[in-house]
Amino acid sequence: EFNSNVQDLLTKMAKCEETINTLxxxxxxxxxxxxxxxxxxxxxxxxxxxxxRKTSVETAATRLSELSRKDDCDVxxxxxxxxxxxxxxxxxxTTERGxxxxxxxxxxxxxxxSWHLLVDWMTEVEQTLDTHKEIAxxxxxxxxxxxxQK
Numbered sequence: 001e002f003n004s005n006v007q008d009l010l011t012k013m014a015k016c017e018e019t020i021n022t023l024x025x026x027x028x029x030x031x032x033x034x035x036x037x038x039x040x041x042x043x044x045x046x047x048x049x050x051x052x053r054k055t056s057v058e059t060a061a062t063r064l065s066e067l068s069r070k071d072d073c074d075v076x077x078x079x080x081x082x083x084x085x086x087x088x089x090x091x092x093x094t095t096e097r098g099x100x101x102x103x104x105x106x107x108x109x110x111x112x113x114s115w116h117l118l119v120d121w122m123t124e125v126e127q128t129l130d131t132h133k134e135i136a137x138x139x140x141x142x143x144x145x146x147x148x149q150k
Contacts, residue, residue, distance in 0.1 A: 002060050006079045009053050013086045016046060020093050026104040030112050033105045040094070040101055047094050054087050 020043065027033045061080045065073045 026101050030108040037101050
């Protein structure tokens, strides 16, 4: 039963790692990166459940080691080390992807806000320019219009 649980856990973690490796790069479109973050949170929950299963397998391994021969203890320890290594890699991948997604979201949000400010400013300037008179003909009127423009 222990061996079956370990193999099942290793298989599921390997599939999860494959899923992470095939995920698309973070999008720089704010709505898309927010959706990617939601999907990532689900993935993090899955990885956390593997951590819980890893802990229960480690507990079972400790009990087995206490009751087993030396050769069997070595096999159990090797299996546990394999589970721990795979979990560590999986946890590291999800942490790195999470940080990357958060950084991209922050940059996309900054860009979005800057873009809206620029568009608002351009609209305001366009309205201001539309209210100006025709270009003056005399030098005095031109100087006055230049002063107003500044």
